[in-house]
Amino acid sequence: MSSDQPNGAEPQPGNAGQPTKAPRTMSATTTRRALAAVAIGAVVAAIATFAIAGGFDRSENLPTHSGDPGPQATASVEGEAFASAVAGDCLDWTPSNDPKEDRKDVAKVDCAEEHRFEVAAPLDLSVYPGAEFGPGSRYPGALRFAELRDEHCVPAVETYLGARFDPYGKFSVGLMFPSEAGWTAGERTLRCGLQFSGTAGTLLPFSGRVAEQDQSNVWDPGTCIGINQNVPTDPVDCVQPHAYEVISVVDLGTQFPGSMPSVEDQDKYLEGVCTQASNEFLGSADALRNKTLTLFWDNLELDSWLAGSRRINCSVGKETDTGGFSTITGSAKGDILINGAAPVPPPPTPEGRSMPTPLPGAAPVPGP
Numbered sequence: 001m002s003s004d005q006p007n008g009a010e011p012q013p014g015n016a017g018q019p020t021k022a023p024r025t026m027s028a029t030t031t032r033r034a035l036a037a038v039a040i041g042a043v044v045a046a047i048a049t050f051a052i053a054g055g056f057d058r059s060e061n062l063p064t065h066s067g068d069p070g071p072q073a074t075a076s077v078e079g080e081a082f083a084s085a086v087a088g089d090c091l092d093w094t095p096s097n098d099p100k101e102d103r104k105d106v107a108k109v110d111c112a113e114e115h116r117f118e119v120a121a122p123l124d125l126s127v128y129p130g131a132e133f134g135p136g137s138r139y140p141g142a143l144r145f146a147e148l149r150d151e152h153c154v155p156a157v158e159t160y161l162g163a164r165f166d167p168y169g170k171f172s173v174g175l176m177f178p179s180e181a182g183w184t185a186g187e188r189t190l191r192c193g194l195q196f197s198g199t200a201g202t203l204l205p206f207s208g209r210v211a212e213q214d215q216s217n218v219w220d221p222g223t224c225i226g227i228n229q230n231v232p233t234d235p236v237d238c239v240q241p242h243a244y245e246v247i248s249v250v251d252l253g254t255q256f257p258g259s260m261p262s263v264e265d266q267d268k269y270l271e272g273v274c275t276q277a278s279n280e281f282l283g284s285a286d287a288l289r290n291k292t293l294t295l296f297w298d299n300l301e302l303d304s305w306l307a308g309s310r311r312i313n314c315s316v317g318k319e320t321d322t323g324g325f326s327t328i329t330g331s332a333k334g335d336i337l338i339n340g341a342a343p344v345p346p347p348p349t350p351e352g353r354s355m356p357t358p359l360p361g362a363a364p365v366p367g368p
Helices: 028-039 142-164 180-184 263-282 302-306
Strands: 047-049 090-092 107-109 117-124 172-177 189-197 224-228 231-236 242-251 294-297 311-317
Touching: 117 142, 117 172, 142 172, 142 189, 231 242, 242 263, 263 294, 263 311
Parallel strands: 047 172
Antiparallel strands: 090 107, 090 117, 117 189, 172 189, 224 231, 224 242, 242 311, 294 311
């Protein structure tokens, strides 16, 4: 939802474990979750590809946010940690932009430490009915692996976490599978699990077991979310172009310790809390209006509440005339540029006239 003072690509198949919803209003919640469907839902963003024998294979890249195919490359990697991973194991590696070096040091780590994948269940394709995955069978490819993830990993994660999985939260269902060389060598065991993906498909580190933490998809205050074609992406330095800036994290559980509040009750509470946070973050009650920014916040869904998620973000951004987010440079705490120009404050409110109470629902939405 939003408090208003004057949020590009089609979703790809396979947004495993993170359903979208029909838009209730033109709200930040719709924007953020629709973007999650675009980005995390892309097959390349939802699958971590590993090799057991013969290398990490990126030869079948699928469209990312830009829709452009990535480089084709194959690299060698040792896979003992992956080959022996069982439910509850956490895996990490040193990421690299060089596909020949990326994920060569996959290792099991304590789940309390930073890691990039939590194993929920092994998936043995050697017992799959029919000859599709039998000895000498053709390598399935990324699209088929995505189908297997949706067919088998989503229920595996639900079994692994029970009611503790937030389908709208920060984690998505992933699948680790052998490279083509590993497949040719006879490897048929895959791993279903949980991951925290950026919009470009990068797996971001997280700490702790998923079932033991609040899975709310929130960022710390002062985090600026990047922008690409009027669509938010991943966190960037606030001196870089971005779509919006997070100004606070609100724990709804403190105000609503019992059953889940309705969206209307959430909005009634958050309008005041987020407005106060905006005044404190920006330095004055007039700063939001003078910088022509929009204050908006998220709402929690029932599935999220039942999974234990309680936190939301309050944020500030600027919508374009045609929809989507404007490009902001600089932190909202100081001087900013909006689409390359300094914001022009609106005329002051005439003496004796009060501004109407802002209505929710005016946060930017993705452009066409």
